[in-house]
Amino acid sequence: xxxxxxxxxxxxxxxxxxxxxxxxxxxxxxxxxADILANRPAIxxxxxxxxxxxxxxxxxxxxxxxIREHYPLSVHGVGMSIGxxxxxxxxxxxxxxxxxxxxxxxxxxxxxxxxTHDDVFFNDLLPLPYTDETLDRVVRHVDIVQxxxxxxxxxxxxxxxVIFEQSNWEETQFMAxxxxxxxxxxxxxxxxxxxxxxxxxxxxxDYIATYPxxxxxxxxxxxxxxxxxxxxNPLLIDAHDRAVADDVWALYAMVLKRAGALPTLIxxxxxxxxxxxxxxxxxxxxxxxxxxxxxxSPARAGHDQLVTS
Amino acid sequence: MTALSANGAFAGEFxxxxxxxxxxxxxxxxGPVGAPAKKRYGVYRNNVVVGLMEVMRSAFPSLLAxxxxxxxxxxxxxxxxxxxPKSPMMQHYGDGFADFLxxxxxxxxxxxxxxxxxxxxxxxxxxHARDAVAATINEIAGMGEAALPExxxxxxxxxxxxxxxxxxxxxxDRRNGDxxxxxxxxxxxxxxxxxPELSVIVQSLNAANAxxxxxxxxxxRLGDAxxxxxxxxxxxxxxxxxxxxxxxxxxxxxxxxAPHIP
Numbered sequence: 001x002x003x004x005x006x007x008x009x010x011x012x013x014x015x016x017x018x019x020x021x022x023x024x025x026x027x028x029x030x031x032x033x034a035d036i037l038a039n040r041p042a043i044x045x046x047x048x049x050x051x052x053x054x055x056x057x058x059x060x061x062x063x064x065x066x067i068r069e070h071y072p073l074s075v076h077g078v079g080m081s082i083g084x085x086x087x088x089x090x091x092x093x094x095x096x097x098x099x100x101x102x103x104x105x106x107x108x109x110x111x112x113x114x115x116t117h118d119d120v121f122f123n124d125l126l127p128l129p130y131t132d133e134t135l136d137r138v139v140r141h142v143d144i145v146q147x148x149x150x151x152x153x154x155x156x157x158x159x160x161x162v163i164f165e166q167s168n169w170e171e172t173q174f175m176a177x178x179x180x181x182x183x184x185x186x187x188x189x190x191x192x193x194x195x196x197x198x199x200x201x202x203x204x205x206d207y208i209a210t211y212p213x214x215x216x217x218x219x220x221x222x223x224x225x226x227x228x229x230x231x232x233n234p235l236l237i238d239a240h241d242r243a244v245a246d247d248v249w250a251l252y253a254m255v256l257k258r259a260g261a262l263p264t265l266i267x268x269x270x271x272x273x274x275x276x277x278x279x280x281x282x283x284x285x286x287x288x289x290x291x292x293x294x295x296x297s298p299a300r301a302g303h304d305q306l307v308t309s
Numbered sequence: 310m311t312a313l314s315a316n317g318a319f320a321g322e323f324x325x326x327x328x329x330x331x332x333x334x335x336x337x338x339x340g341p342v343g344a345p346a347k348k349r350y351g352v353y354r355n356n357v358v359v360g361l362m363e364v365m366r367s368a369f370p371s372l373l374a375x376x377x378x379x380x381x382x383x384x385x386x387x388x389x390x391x392x393x394p395k396s397p398m399m400q401h402y403g404d405g406f407a408d409f410l411x412x413x414x415x416x417x418x419x420x421x422x423x424x425x426x427x428x429x430x431x432x433x434x435x436x437h438a439r440d441a442v443a444a445t446i447n448e449i450a451g452m453g454e455a456a457l458p459e460x461x462x463x464x465x466x467x468x469x470x471x472x473x474x475x476x477x478x479x480x481x482d483r484r485n486g487d488x489x490x491x492x493x494x495x496x497x498x499x500x501x502x503x504x505p506e507l508s509v510i511v512q513s514l515n516a517a518n519a520x521x522x523x524x525x526x527x528x529x530r531l532g533d534a535x536x537x538x539x540x541x542x543x544x545x546x547x548x549x550x551x552x553x554x555x556x557x558x559x560x561x562x563x564x565x566x567a568p569h570i571p
Contacts, residue, residue: 003437055436057439057467120328121393121394121395122328123399126324162349229349230348
């Protein structure tokens, strides 16, 4: 306890019900924080991995506090193992809740994936078969997390490299059913759609056409690397180490056309570039959002007031 | 069929082969044209191992510099295989690395590496420790000499002392990339890690100062802690030792404790 956020006396932010603005956001990297605080770029929001802020104090919290003073925040978990066989780790959930309670983020999200089994934490987002049994379990786990946090979370569609023979649900329907039964929202990762569809030999636009976009509250975009599988077929890897691919931008435009403007994050976690490069990617997102038909939503207007005040 | 299809269970078999390249790829997975899926499954293997190697490299930069990347990676791979993470809090991963190194036969000729690992853990623990305001020497400035020996100090949450019979300060310093000259392995050194604000302060202490600081951080009375310093070295500079404790931010508050009832 003493060496985690549960043993800290970090100052919390007041309860904040403002939604995430339908603008471009960026994944927060410690190396960029000084630059961001000095220049206050017009970024719609920042997103952090909850696990990086579960320590008791020090620089990570000082940086996140300063960012949260000036920008809306989204907290994205990578270690809850919602798709796992094991029950949700209550201590991890308590730490996660502490991060959410302190920083009062506008959005909280996790993954359709697992990482813990038999006490081992694999530190990766691992795939699960889509069956009635795994669906029941995922819904139960989402329920536990939402009840503990006292709020809705979003679940993100995965990038996958293998197909399970035993899967008898389409991923799109599986995601829809998780949301319908648990009441969670969805985080739509367009790069993951492109990566998984290519790897599975299916059509990403068909995936989008059958996806319950009305349940989506946030979008992720990222870069991927290209390899080939055991048969010489393309194998894309969700590397988060480069700019977003043209194919993915095209799919993003397709999603926005159907769903309207949504908060959209650029994820760049490896080979992290200078802030200016990441900021340029967010400006590209903004140009897509600006091209979206429809009036500016109240959420967006509210945010503009926030950053200019 | 395999365990992959039984009662929705899949993770045991899927996970078993992730950290061990000698375990065959699980059955029941493939690509659009079916099995084999060695390269596909290999993406997960690679993600897990490369991700954990990256955690180890960034947590132990001094060891990385001392051992060289190739040797460090070999040893870290061994550690990952026998001690995979048990918590999603990656800042704690590597807590057992010092003990692992101490018992790792191929490195028996470099027994000092375990102490470097301990020092690197101390640095990270200090970095992530609970925030607290450090006390200044002004807090005791007005006290009479008679009260001083009875004082007990509350350690600052980020203050950690590492004692060693090896030159752990010089070895730890290799993370800064300066100097690759000979390190005299015959010299014993101690390190005090403190973080009164946001940056970790790393100080090398001589043996007497370390004995004094260690006793204070363990909750000994100031008088008894000073005696620990003098036990190590009759020339122990008490005033300077006390100054170091306060200037580094090693204590958070002071409080007089009730005198002994005879």
